[in-house]
Amino acid sequence: MSQITRREAAAGVSSRAMHELSIAASIVEAVTEAAAGYPGARVSAVRLRIGALSAVIEDSLQFCWGVTTEGTPLASARLEVRILPVVVHCATCGVTAEIGVQSFHCPRCGAPALDLRQGRELEIESIEIDDPEPATAHAQEKQTL
Numbered sequence: 001m002s003q004i005t006r007r008e009a010a011a012g013v014s015s016r017a018m019h020e021l022s023i024a025a026s027i028v029e030a031v032t033e034a035a036a037g038y039p040g041a042r043v044s045a046v047r048l049r050i051g052a053l054s055a056v057i058e059d060s061l062q063f064c065w066g067v068t069t070e071g072t073p074l075a076s077a078r079l080e081v082r083i084l085p086v087v088v089h090c091a092t093c094g095v096t097a098e099i100g101v102q103s104f105h106c107p108r109c110g111a112p113a114l115d116l117r118q119g120r121e122l123e124i125e126s127i128e129i130d131d132p133e134p135a136t137a138h139a140q141e142k143q144t145l
């Protein structure tokens with residue numbers, strides 16, 4: 001059932017959105033792997049850090065996350081995205097500052113600033129897990145509802 005939904009969604013999206021789809025798939029893979037160390041625990045949220053230059057569209061990623069996690073144990077997990085601004089270091093005046101994604105110039109002295117310190121991140125910052133209650137059997141029953 002969820003496989004059909006996934007295929008239909010993939011067929012309907014452009015190649016542009018395939019970028020987010022493959023990112024969502026690798027996040028699911030990484031989170032599933034990490035959560036495997038906590039048997040019975042339920043992932044409630046996944047927090048991402050995404051640089052402003054990583055070319056990820058958050059809305060698209062949220063949509064793809066919903067499609068990818070549908071019918072899996074991660075279906076109820078929230079995806080929380082934190083966009084990190086672009087930060088450069090200016091070799092001319094030594095300042096490290098945030099800049100816009102359009103202009104790669106030092107905001108203080110105007111020199112071209114090409115030493116990128118932040119902005120291309122695409123990483124999982126943390127995974128929030130609901131610890132299973134001491135009575136694990138009850139927690140598992142709740143999950144099937």
Ligand SMILES: [Zn+2]
Pocket residue numbers: 090091092093094095106107108109110111
């Ligand atoms: Zn400068």
